[in-house]
Amino acid sequence: MRPDPTEFEGRRILVTAGTKGAGRATVQRFLAGGARVITAARAAPETSTGAEFVQADLMTLEGCEALAQAAMDRFGGVDVLVHVVGGSSAPAGGFAALTDAHWRTELDLNLMPAVRLDRLLAPQMIGRGSGAIIHVSSIQRTLPLPESTTAYAAAKAALSTYSKALSKELGPRGVRVNVVSPGWISTEASDALLERITAGSGGTLEDARQSVLNALGGIPLGRAAKPEEVAELIAFLASDRAAAIHGGEYVIDGGTIPTV
Template sequence: MGARIDATEFEGKRIVVTGGSKGAGRAVMARLAAGGGRMLTAARGAPDDLDADSFVQADLSTVEGVGHLAEAALARLGGVDILVHVVGGSSSPGGGFAALDDAAWAAELGINLMTAVRLDRLLVPGMIARGKGAVVHTSSIQRRLPLYDSTIAYAAAKAALSTYSKALSKELGPKGVRVNAVAPGWIYTDASARLVERIADSSGITEAAARQSILDALGGIPIGRPAEPDEVAELIAFLASDRAAAIHGAEYTIDGGTVPTV
């Protein structure tokens, strides 16, 4: 992960991470655990690299699944000090706005917005009662640079998440709970690597050329590469830590310079 990690920074902190079984969420789990945090996450399937004590089997796209995770957090951890929302994504078909029916919109809004709204509603009151806590929402640069062909609903949901995050910060700041957001661009997760492989195979090109085709579709990334999951995790760890005690109601972009405007 690069910089030396303080193994006691999150000692005694009770931490829930959504989407913590893979990708950037898994990197967040590892980073905060390395800092001494007591971790809990959820996914629909049990991952091989997480012990049972830090995992709950639940579908966070549903009201019931979110409730199950919240109940487990209270039962196992006794409350939550840090809540990090990473779960999200898009499963909509290509074809622009006309290709998306109500079910597609509901699915995108559900996983990218309502999971955070529902879990905050269940776990943040405990932070308010203690007068301290930190919440980090994961938005996306697509809230500013939407790709209309296949992720228009995802982009709209992330825009809503950013607005919700800012509104929540105004309510919770005076009560001792910090709320911030991060907005990643392309993150080179295992899923991204598989996407590159699929493009290379289907187009008969090298993986390097396939990666470049994605960079071109994004309008280029000035640093020449996507972010690594560990880099996103490091930013989230900072915002969740006491090092960021005066940072509140902010959104930090981590996209290698993809967004071309101020």
């Protein structure tokens, strides 16, 4: 089904990491719904996403401040804030391979951009008494892969806990907060993870892929999620159709998590 081109008409939406993968798909979904969208990345995209773009490193306070200020200057505010930025660059090898620098990088990428941008932009939502914030976490907060993503999983767990606390604070002020937790998604980032595992193990990419699937316990649906499918869930939670949905975490993992 094609999106309703008026669903987000008049809405001002900020999506972090909107030039690749699930972030780019999310930008495209909101644009298709009539929204004005602004995004940021460390490097300009090779082809335009159709959104306003700010070149900024969101792992830094200065980068977050530059994006927030651009959203205020160009849009006059933000109605929906979607934190997609995240990922892992830590090496394989388990806990012993992770230095303090690796831990800091994972936290600076997967937790702190949301904390900083919420602090910068949520007050104007509170002032209006309306808004929606969506944080993209990961099922790895409950299913960490000890060989390669311990620090990433811990940072995403912190993001989910922070999101719950934020929802309790902002809900009474008219601002909805929800979390989307994907499992395996077919993106450039997932390909990069497989390459790091391959480099650490000396095996093949298929060996690395199978090791990840084994660690996750398999995907009952039989495939990874598509970026567009994750974007559709995010769009739903940002829409008026989800006006009573708040403080929740919504998993899109093809059935990977094996428990209730």
